[in-house]
Amino acid sequence: MTDEPQTPTSGLLEVGDADAARVRRAAFTRLLATAAPVPAAMLATEVGLTEGQVEAELSRLAASGAISRDDSGAVVAAGGLSVTPARHQLLLDGHEYWTWCAFDGIGIPAALELDAVVDTRCPTCGGGLRITITGGNPPSDSPVVGWLPGGPCINVQADFCPDAKLFCTDAHLATWRQTTGDPPGTAAPPGELAETGRQVWADLARLPRQPDASVGN
Numbered sequence: 001m002t003d004e005p006q007t008p009t010s011g012l013l014e015v016g017d018a019d020a021a022r023v024r025r026a027a028f029t030r031l032l033a034t035a036a037p038v039p040a041a042m043l044a045t046e047v048g049l050t051e052g053q054v055e056a057e058l059s060r061l062a063a064s065g066a067i068s069r070d071d072s073g074a075v076v077a078a079g080g081l082s083v084t085p086a087r088h089q090l091l092l093d094g095h096e097y098w099t100w101c102a103f104d105g106i107g108i109p110a111a112l113e114l115d116a117v118v119d120t121r122c123p124t125c126g127g128g129l130r131i132t133i134t135g136g137n138p139p140s141d142s143p144v145v146g147w148l149p150g151g152p153c154i155n156v157q158a159d160f161c162p163d164a165k166l167f168c169t170d171a172h173l174a175t176w177r178q179t180t181g182d183p184p185g186t187a188a189p190p191g192e193l194a195e196t197g198r199q200v201w202a203d204l205a206r207l208p209r210q211p212d213a214s215v216g217n
């Protein structure tokens with residue numbers, strides 16, 4: 001465990017303790033099911049904690065960027081999936097979402113094996129980019145290339161997501177790297193982002209969509 005290689009995305013969505021992990025997973029599952037904000041009280045019922053305990057876990061998760069909340073305290077985003085406008089648009093299984101990173105837009109449908117359409121913009125030329133994902137698989141012949149930032153990551157939304165972008169082409173990624181002082185990170189085509197996403201979201205992807213899946217853990 002401790003000699004796990006330092007890849008840009010290793011541990012990206014890991015959170016503190018078991019209760020925090022359950023609260024985050026319940027929030028992600030509910031956001032996916034309803035595409036609407038999730039009140040804290042609903043999560044308390046779902047994970048079998050008191051509202052006070054859920055409140056404490058939500059505060060901690062929000063402080064690390066693992067979730068976002070609205071003014072009423074309801075969860076509006078978890079694990080990169082947002083029901084309020086964020087940088088990138090994601091049509092997932094017929095519901096409209098937004099994501100924190102362009103990587104989320106490919107990684108989440110990949111982990112869930114769902115159809116999706118990601119809409120974002122190339123940071124270099126400002127051109128619109130649309131990736132159509134079928135059953136979790138992005139097109140294999142796309143010239144689009146993603147960037148996985150490699151710097152230190154304390155708060156995923158603040159430290160990782162802003163630069164986890166998609167570019168029209170390798171050339172536009174190269175231009176961006178030059179003009180931003182060659183930040184640490186890794187280039188990855190859509191298929192590789194999907195593969196990495198399957199690992200990053202493996203835990204969150206065990207959802208009620210798979211009613212036969214065992215509940216151990």
Ligand SMILES: [Zn+2]
Pocket residue numbers: 122123124125126127167168169172
């Ligand atoms: Zn471009």
